Amino acid sequence: MSQFWSVYIIAIVVLNLAGCAILLLVNLKMTPEEARNETTGHSFDGIQERNQPLPRWWLFLFVGTLIFSVIYLVLYPGLGRFGGLLNWSSVTQWQEEVALVEKRSEPLFQEFAKVPVEELHQYPEARDVGGRLFANNCAICHGSDARGAKGYPNLTDDDWLYGGSADAILASITQGRNGMMPPMAAAIGGTDAAVHDMALYVQSLSRPDMTGDPQVAKAVERARPKFAVCAACHGQDATGNQALGAPNLTDGIWLHGARLEDIETTIRQGRNSHMPKHEGVLSDERLHVLAAYVYGLSHGGEE
Amino acid sequence: MANYHSVIEKNVGLMIVLTLVAVSFGGLAEIVPLFWQKATTEPMSTLRPYSALEMAGRDVYIRESCHVCHTQMVRPLRAETERFGPYSVAGEDVWEHPFLWGSKRTGPDLDRVGLRPITEQWHREHLRDPRQVVPESNMPAYPWLAENTVDWSHMERTLKVFKNQFGVPYSDQDIDDQMNKVRGEWADATEEDAVVAYLLSLGQARREER
Numbered sequence: 264m265s266q267f268w269s270v271y272i273i274a275i276v277v278l279n280l281a282g283c284a285i286l287l288l289v290n291l292k293m294t295p296e297e298a299r300n301e302t303t304g305h306s307f308d309g310i311q312e313r314n315q316p317l318p319r320w321w322l323f324l325f326v327g328t329l330i331f332s333v334i335y336l337v338l339y340p341g342l343g344r345f346g347g348l349l350n351w352s353s354v355t356q357w358q359e360e361v362a363l364v365e366k367r368s369e370p371l372f373q374e375f376a377k378v379p380v381e382e383l384h385q386y387p388e389a390r391d392v393g394g395r396l397f398a399n400n401c402a403i404c405h406g407s408d409a410r411g412a413k414g415y416p417n418l419t420d421d422d423w424l425y426g427g428s429a430d431a432i433l434a435s436i437t438q439g440r441n442g443m444m445p446p447m448a449a450a451i452g453g454t455d456a457a458v459h460d461m462a463l464y465v466q467s468l469s470r471p472d473m474t475g476d477p478q479v480a481k482a483v484e485r486a487r488p489k490f491a492v493c494a495a496c497h498g499q500d501a502t503g504n505q506a507l508g509a510p511n512l513t514d515g516i517w518l519h520g521a522r523l524e525d526i527e528t529t530i531r532q533g534r535n536s537h538m539p540k541h542e543g544v545l546s547d548e549r550l551h552v553l554a555a556y557v558y559g560l561s562h563g564g565e566e
Numbered sequence: 567m568a569n570y571h572s573v574i575e576k577n578v579g580l581m582i583v584l585t586l587v588a589v590s591f592g593g594l595a596e597i598v599p600l601f602w603q604k605a606t607t608e609p610m611s612t613l614r615p616y617s618a619l620e621m622a623g624r625d626v627y628i629r630e631s632c633h634v635c636h637t638q639m640v641r642p643l644r645a646e647t648e649r650f651g652p653y654s655v656a657g658e659d660v661w662e663h664p665f666l667w668g669s670k671r672t673g674p675d676l677d678r679v680g681l682r683p684i685t686e687q688w689h690r691e692h693l694r695d696p697r698q699v700v701p702e703s704n705m706p707a708y709p710w711l712a713e714n715t716v717d718w719s720h721m722e723r724t725l726k727v728f729k730n731q732f733g734v735p736y737s738d739q740d741i742d743d744q745m746n747k748v749r750g751e752w753a754d755a756t757e758e759d760a761v762v763a764y765l766l767s768l769g770q771a772r773r774e775e776r
Binding site for chain 2: 264265268271272275279303304305353354356357361364387397400402403404406407412413414415439447483537539540541544
C-alpha cells in the first residue's frame with residue numbers, strides 16, 4: 264500500500280471517530296431553554312416532539328464503542344499500513360493454525376507409518392483418521408459407505424480388480440489405475456445376435472441356473488467357443504486377471520451393471536475406467552493410513 | 567448546537583446528501599483504495615485466459631446458476647485449505663467478469679475443483695445424474711447439457727469484449743486460433759463438454775501449490 268493510500272485511510276478513519284465523538288458531545292448538553300420547555304419546539308400536525316437527555320445506558324454504549332474502536336485500531340490492522348501491535352493478519356493466523364495441527368498430527372502419522380498396513384486398520388485412531396481422509400478424497404466416487412457405484416468399485420467386498428493385498432491397494436491409491444476393455448463385438452462375430460449370445464453366456468457364468476432355459480442353453484453353447492478371445496484377459500475359467508485389472512466374471516459382482524443390456528453394452532462398446540493417482544495430492548504417511556482404512560473395509564472382525 | 571437538526575429534518579434534499587456523505591466513508595476507506603492496489607489489479611503470473619470452450623462453459627455455469635449453490639472462494643482457514651486446496655487470492659480473479667465467488671455453499675466450493683483427482687468421466691456422470699455417483703447428493707441433474715450443442719454465435723464478440731474492455735491479454739492471433747477451433751474441433755461440442763472443460767480449468771493457476 265502506498266504512502267498516499269495509507270494516509271488517506273488513516274485520515275478517514277480518524278476523522279470518522281473524531282466526528283462521532285464531537286457529535287455526541289455537542290448533543291449531550293441541552294440549553295437551559297430546551298430543558299425548560301421539555302420540547303424541541305418541533306410541532307408536526309399538532310404533535311409536539313419532546314426533548315429528553317440521552318439515556319445513560321445508550322450514552323455509555325456509544326462511548327464504549329468509541330473506546331473499543333480505539334483499542335481495536337491499536338491492536339489490529341485498520342489504520343492504513345500500520346499493522347497493529349499484535350501484528351495479526353488472516354494469513355499468519357492460517358499459517359499458525361496449519362503449523363499447530365501439523366505439529367500435533369505429524370508424530371501420529373509417523374507412528375502410523377511404522378505399522379504395516381495389514382495391522383494398522385485395527386488401530387481405532389488410524390481408522391478415524393483414515394475415515395476422514397476417505398470421506399474427503401475417495402467418497403465422491405466410491406461412496407461415503409465405500410460401496411461404490413456403477414463404474415466405481417465397491418471397496419467393502421472381497422472382490423478386487425487389481426488385488427486386495429496391502430501393497431496392491433496402496434499402489435492403486437498412489438499410482439492410480441487405468442482399466443481398459445476394448446469393444447469386443449467385432450471379435451466375436453460382429454452381429455447383434457453374437458453379442459446377445461455372449462452376454463447370456465457371461466451372465467450365466469455366475470447364474471448356472473439360467474441354462475435351464477433351453478433357449479439360453481443354446482445361446483450359451485453358441486457363445487462358448489468365442490469366449491476364447493475374452494479369455495485372453497478374463498482367463499479360461501473367466502475368473503479374471505488382477506495383473507490386468509480384468510474382472511472375475513463368475514462371482515456375480517458387476518461393476519458396470521448386471522442387466523443383460525449392461526453386459527451387451529460392455530461387450531459392444533468396451534469400458535474405460537480411470538482411477539486417478541493420489542501421489543502428490545496426499546503425503547506418503549496419509550496414503551499409508553488411507554490404504555490401511557481401505558484394507559480394513561474388507562478385513563473386518565476386529566470389533 | 568441550537569436547532570441545526572431542525573434545518574436538516576425539514577430539507578429532504580439536504581438530508582439525502584448528508585446521509586450519502588455519512589454512509590460513504592466506509593466505502594471510501596475499504597473499497598476505493600483497492601482500485602489502486604497491485605494485489606487486486608495484477609493477475610497472478612500463473613494465470614492464463616480462458617479458452618473459447620472454457621468461456622462457453624463458464625457462460626453455461628452462469629446460465630444454470632451454479633454459483634448460487636457453489637462458491638469459488640476458499641477462505642484462509644485450515645479446514646478449508648485442507649479440504650479444497652490453496653486459499654483464494656485477488657490476483658486469480660483479475661480477469662473474472664463477472665466474478666463467481668458466490669455467497670452460499672449448498673454444495674462444495676469449486677475454486678480448486680480442477681486440481682482434484684477427479685476424472686472427466688465422473689464429472690459427466692455427475693452432471694447427468696448426481697445421485698448415480700453420490701447417492702446422498704441434493705444437486706439437481708443437468709441431463710440437457712449433454713444434448714445441447716454450444717451456441718457459438720457470440721463467442722468472437724465475447725472474447726473481443728474481454729480483450730478490449732476488460733484488458734484480458736488475448737492477442738488477435740489468440741482470438742483467431744480460438745475461433746478456428748470453434749469452427750473446427752469444437753463446432754459440435756456439447757454444453758456438457760464446455761462445462762467440464764471450465765470445471766477442469768478452475769484452480770489451475772495454483773497447481774504448483776497443491
